[in-house]
Every structure is written in structure tokens, then in C-alpha cells.
Amino acid sequence: MAKPKLIYAAALMAAPLIASCAPAGSAAPGAEALTPKQAERLNKQLAGKVPGPPEKCLPNFRTTDTIRISDDILLYRASGKLVYRNDLKGSCPGLARDSDIMVVRQFGSSTCAGDFFHLVDRSSGIRGPTCVLGEFVPYRKPEGDAG
Template identity: 80%
Template sequence: MAKFITLSFALAPLLASCAASDSSAPRAEALTPKQAEQLDKQLAGKVAGEPVRCLPTSFSTDTIRISDNILLYRQSGRIVYRNDLKSSCPGLGRDSDIMVVRQFGSSTCSGDFFHLVDRSSGIRGPTCVLGDFVPYRKPDGDKG
């Protein structure tokens, strides 16, 4: 019994650290100064709204890659949708690979898959998963 109690005390900090972390939550990777500047420029003067699950396909034609975790979909100069991927998508931020989106229906939705393809070799890269779309809108009185 004494061995069990000693072992329990020895494992308690390890078990507590496991319980405290949420492995299902996406990890926010730190942005480089250039990425942060690009994100700030695209969202400047806009206010975040409530996340939406899907966007009409027509909104996904102007896609801006910020990092391996963040995509922006520009609907117009007034509205930009930010998508924080479910997990990191290695190589997405380079903006040199081709994004191939697996789409079903007339919307691009949270949970949809896409993968990257190397532009020169044609080799398929990682499969990535979209998150929710957060709209950033210019306030109604803003003419900019």
C-alpha cells in the first residue's frame, strides 16, 4: 500500500499537466512580423463579428494566405473572413503550393478538407481542415 501511495504522489504532477491541456484545441502559432503586418493590414479598421460555419463558393475566390494556420477570404473591401484552421497546415504560409479544395455543394464550410500540391513537382502535400469563418466588417459609417 505504501508503494502505491508513493507512486501516486510521484505521478500526480504529470497527470495534472495532462489534464490541464486541451489537445483538441488548435495551437495558435506565433506569427512572424511580416505575417502579423499583413494580417493587420487586411483587418485594419474592421470589427470582428460572430463566426459562421459556411461561406458561399463565390467568396472563396480571393484567398489570402497569412500563415500555416490562418487564411483570409476577401468578399469585398468592406468584409474579410478570417479562417483559423483546425490545425497547422505545413507549407500553407509559403504561398507557392496550389490549394486543392474538396468541396461538396455550393459552400465552403468549417470541416472541409483541402490539400496542397507542389507547383513544380506535382507532389501532394498535407491535407488541411478549415475552421469557422469570422467576418471582419468595416463599421457602417466608415467610407474607407
């Protein structure tokens, strides 16, 4: 009967190590909290803009720039007055580094919630994680706002 106690003791000792692998400052299981730099970048991009109802798809001609905020958040800039926020369906490890290439698997002329993309290491060509897009929330400057 000594072996089951030994396994139980080993499991108890390993529990703190396993718990330490969780992201610091997580608001939800598996979700990363934004660093101060990421929060500043997000706030700068969305400053003065008001969120609208989420959209399922985003026609490709609408955006000129993709901005990686964190491993969970992408922004698609359409203009100085319109930015779409996409909260991914789950985290995409490495996305925030902004060094890997995003390869989007797309069908048709729109990028939609539920579409997959994966990251590819720029120097080695090794494929990284597969990630899933969420809905696109438009952030617009209010009418009459010159800025």
C-alpha cells in the first residue's frame, strides 16, 4: 500500500508547479490580461471611437492594416475613423510577438468569425498554432467628430 501514498504525495507536490503555468493576471481561464504596453496600444487605437454591434464577416476591401494587440486581440483598421476589434475564440500563443506571419485560411472575399489562421515562423518556416477569429466589433468616431 506504500505505492498509492507515494503517488498521492507526488501529485500534491506537483500541484503548485502545474498551477504556476497559468497566465498571470488572467481574468478568465486561458485568457491573458493585457500588459500596460498592450493596454496603451489598444486604448490609443480605439480612443474617441464608439463600439457598434458585432459583425460576423469583414469584407477584405474594408481594411488596410492588421494590428496585433495581444495573443487574444486583433484590430483591423479601415480608416482613421473606423477600426474593427476581434477578440479571438481562445488565445493564440505567440500572436502578440508580431514576428510570425499570419496565414489566414479564407473562402470567398470576406474574413469571418470562425475562420482559422495559423502562425508561421518567419525565419524557419515552421508552422505554429492554429487560431480562430471571433466576431468583428466596429469602433467608429461619432458623426461630426473631426479627429
